[in-house]
Amino acid sequence: MNEPLYRRERYLKKIRPYYDADDIIKVVTGVRRCGKSCLMRSIADELLERGVPEKDIVFIDLDSRRLRNVRTPDQLEEAIEARLEDDDPKYLFIDEVQNVAGFEEVINAYRNDGGFSLFVTGSNSYLLSGDLATKLTGRYVEFDMFTLGFSEYLQMKEHLGQTLESDAQEFETWLKEGGFPRSLGFSDPQAKEAYTKDVVDQIIEKDIRARKKIRNTVAFERSMAYAINNFAATTNLSNVVDYLRNVEHITVKHQTLSGYLGLLESAKLLYRCPRFDLKSRRSLRGEEKYYLADPAIYRARNTDARLNYGPALENALFIHLLSKGCSVSVGRIGKLECDFIVRKGDEYAYVQVAMTVADPRVEEREYAPFSKINDGWPRYLFTLDPLRSQRDGVRHLNLMDFLKADEDLL
Known part of the structure; x- marks a missing residue:
């Protein structure tokens, strides 16, 4: 008998209202191995607890050994039909649906037929490209899933019966080792590190290289290394092009570099944070920041994996x-x-996010932007300081406590 799954309530409560909506496709996207399959299993368990017969819950895992050769719409439909025992309403789960080219027509057909509540997962944003986005406008709802947040990390360790250290120790470990759920099953640090490295390698190979022909692999690797190593830093394409040319001795065009970053973003390895000018009230092109989908990505691609708290805390929040x-x-x-x-x-x-504002000069630097904001929206300063100052109407919060409590900002 399988052990009970750790149920990720953060996502389940978002999806529950749609469990029985057979006219709306439930799409769960997220970086590979963030827990999408287990989320689907958790939904199925809740349906069983609600009294839905097991025969009416149909799973198609396109990453499984038995179904890994399903690559065409006809093969996908055949796999689904082989698992239908009768004409009763069904809850149909298709995991890693982007493995089938042209899957949209199959999904659309089952939705149109009625009697199927459809749940699909995918590891990257290619999932909502092309036909699905155009044909199903207003008929699907997307849920973006992430690796374990700090509160989930602690809860899953408890669920697995693992000993918890102090909050500060656990927080530092989480910031270093990340929150890929399966990695918590490894007690040996080297095994855990090998697992997360393999996950990151799979993302690069299966969700980038297998879907987009990259002619200059060296240029792509160096560009990716730069983006990962400089997460949470302002990214100016001209500066990156100059760095690659002058330091790495690699010539990359602006357009090519932008395309590489787009591939990393589509694979959900990185998330782009755009820049907004508060004076002109306009979005600014260029000079975005990129954040890692999980801290383990940095560790997996670097031999020197010492924790740099500044960007790590920004990334976590x-x-x-x-x-x-x-x-x-x-x-x-x-x-x-x-x-x-x-x-x-x-x-x-x-x-604003900083490790500490114990130094008065740092405190002034962190509070300075707030003094230039004239509207009445709330302002927050997050640090790891145990004693927090309150001034100028700014709420000073402890980031570790905030994340542990799984709080909402708005």
Whole structure:
């Protein structure tokens, strides 16, 4: 008998309202191995607990050994039909659906037939390209899934019966080793590191190279290394092109470099954070920041994996805010920068992130952008300081405690 799954309530509560909507396709996207398959299994378990017969829950795992050769729409339909025992309403789960070229027509047909509540997962944003996005406008809902947040990381360790260290120790480990769920099953640090490295290699091979022919592999590798090593830093394409030419001795055009970053973004290895000018109230082209889908990505691609708290804390909060359904951009106010402008619906917040503001000079630097903001939206400063100052109407919060409590900002 399989052990009970750790149920990721953060995502289940978003999807539950759609369980029985047979006219809306539920699409779960996210970086490879972030837990999409287990989320589908958790949904199936909840349906069984609700009294849905097991025969009416149909799983198609296109990454499994038995179905790995299913590559055409006809083969996909044949695999589905082989698992239907009768004409009763069904809950149909298709995992890694992008493995089938032209899967859209099959999904569309089952939705149109009625009687099927459809759930599909995919490892990258190619999933919503082409026919699915154009034919099913308004008829699908997308849920972006991430690796384990800090609160989930602690809860899953408890679920697995593992000993928890102090919050500070666990937080540092999570910032270093990341939150790919399967990695928690490895107690040996070297085994865990080997696993996460293999996951990152699979993402690069299966979700980038297998889907896009890259002519200059060396240029792509060096560009990817630069983006990963400089996560949470302002990315100016001209500066990156100059660096690659002068330091790496590789010539890359702006357009090519932009395409490489787009591939990393499509594979959900990186997330782009656009820049917004608060004075002109306009989005700025260029000078975006890129954040890692998981901290383990940096560790997997570097021999020197020492923790740099500044970008690591920014990255942790950025991904947390995305997982809560927020839109996030970097704010520019003249020559000053606000780490994040956060939006959810019609509400906004301004955020600064630092390891500590114990040094008065650092405190002044972190508070400076807030003094230039004239509207009444809330302002937050996140640090790891145990004693937090409160000034100028800014809420000073402990980031570790905030993430452990799995709190919403808006």
